[in-house]
Amino acid sequence: MEYAPHASIWFPPAGLSFAAFLVMGVRAMPVLMLCSVIATFWVDSMYQMEHSWLQNAFSGILFGAAHCLTYWFGAWSLRTLVRSLSDEVLPKAILSFLIIGSVTALSAALLGTHALAVSGMIGSNEVSDTWLPWWIGDLAATIVLTPLFLGILSWRYPQIDNWLSGLSFQLQDQPLQPYLVKQAICIIMLVAIMLLAYLFPYPEVSFAVFFLIIPQMWMVYTETAFRAALSLAIFSLLSAILVALLGLMEQALVYQFSIIVIAASAYFGLAVPVLAAHNKQLSKLALSDGLTKLANRTYFFERLEQEVTRSRRNQQSLSLILFDIDHFKQINDDYGHTAGDTVLMQIAENIQQDLRQSDLLGRFGGDEFMLLLPDNDLQQSSGTAERLRQSLFNISLEKAPRRLSGSFGVVEIRTTETVQQAFERADANLFQAKRQGRNQVVAS
Known part of the structure; x- marks a missing residue:
């Protein structure tokens, strides 16, 4: 793919140099400088230029400095920029890579051709004919091959994945x-x-x-x-x-x-x-409770509205259960709020295991939970509430060594009432269960 003397429009070492500096930083400099010097002697032999070893060494050092310093600075700039990004890192990192990679390849071409001219490897009049194919060769390799070399190098230096925002080459x-x-x-x-x-x-x-x-x-x-x-x-x-x-x-x-x-x-x-x-x-x-990972209040009511519409269209029953944990404040007071949070997470995990896939469990706030039961009438939902009440008593707590109990308010949503009205009836039943001594189910 030689397009002009000393200029190839396909130059894979450019991609490897950029990747090496991205992964290893300045530690890649010595071996890449050595490769640049060796390449200069190789080119002299290939073209039978018969320059002295001293002139070849001088040309190699100049070429290596132009190549390595340019790609090191480009890699350092890209890493610094990517690490400063706070959101949507990957798309911005890709755009930054394309821009910085292109500018770096252009700089390497301009500095490299002038370095060869200064060292006498090419005439000054050849610079204008050489820099463009040189740039195309470096650009193609930098843009196309850098990710592949990044992937290969990341097997030895896995820390590269830490600043790629989800993009892994493993x-x-x-x-x-x-x-x-x-x-x-x-x-x-x-x-x-x-x-x-x-x-x-x-x-x-x-x-x-x-x-x-x-x-x-x-x-x-x-x-x-x-x-x-x-x-x-x-x-x-x-x-x-x-x-x-x-x-x-x-x-x-x-x-x-x-x-x-x-x-x-x-x-x-x-x-x-x-x-x-x-x-x-x-x-x-956005749709789940941060602590228990259950449906949050907003999402639960959205689904409730949808299920009410669906159940009325299909003429199916739909029930709603509200429940809270009896004397939960005492757990926070006796064992601390961290223990209380652990209890809530354990309750959520245990209760979900007793539910159908179509049921929706949500957290209203504090220690109060909501349960939506599609295709369940009042009798069926009351049985579910009773089963859950008994399962609460059987939960073994590590953070708060005491028995749990809960109060439950159960309603079957009527075809003539709104979601808010059904919720208020369930809340009233929950309040009645607590007033009657807690640890029981009240349904209507």
Whole structure:
């Protein structure tokens, strides 16, 4: 993929350097500097330039300084920026990576070409012809391959996951066969498009490669982050190989830009599952009680309204139970509020085990709970309340070594009353149960 002397439009070491500095920081500097010097001697031998070892060493040090310092500063800037983000970290981190990665690759190209000019490896008039393909090569590798190298390096340095906000490159136990099928589809499509470009040498044909964004996005949405990164790397590597084999260098820039665009789109696709999980968690927090994880008051009444409408439409019975824990204040006074919170969590866990999947248990506040029983008449719901009352007595508490009891108010919601009226009747029955001595069920 050599586009000009000393400039390749496919330069994987740029992606590795950026990933190494992201994971290891300045500790990656010595080995990357050494690689830069060795590469300079290799280039001198490849082009048979016959420079002295001293000039090659000087050129290698200048090139290494331009390459390493640029990618180190870009990586440091990205890490610093990502760690300063407080919300929606992953999408912002991806956008920051694309911007900083592009600027870093451009800076490395400009400084690298001038370093070679200063050291005499290229003439000053060659800088203008060299920096653009150099930038494209570094940019393609930085954008496409950095995530793959991050994934590989994170196996040795797992702390990288701590600042990626839910995006993990660790290997997971997922079936391999579906991934191989998807990968085969991507490869077949790429080979077919490149063969068309070879058989029909029109510039417009090469743009068909952008259709590969479809299978790549399919890969991103259904596979792990590491497999998605590996797929992009295979796609870009195979593109470079086919361009060389089929002699498509005139369209090489189109293929490289397509790789960059597809990779950038895929990275935002990686954020979708993470954002969906975060939204699901936020929704769950918004609808549940923070302590017991039961339905909170707002969600319970929303479901109550829905169940009332459904039960009346289907002419089914619907019952409501309110109950609280007898003398719960004494538990807080005797053992502390932490013990009281533990008791509430244990009660919620035990009661849920005795309910049907269609039943909804919620916490009204304090030690008062609500229970919605679809398709239950007054007799059935009274039996449920009695069973729960007895189960409270059998709960063994670690934080508060005493027996529990509860008072229950039960109603079957009438077709002629509102939700508020039904709730007030249940609350009145609960109050009557407490007034009559507690530890009992009152139903009407």
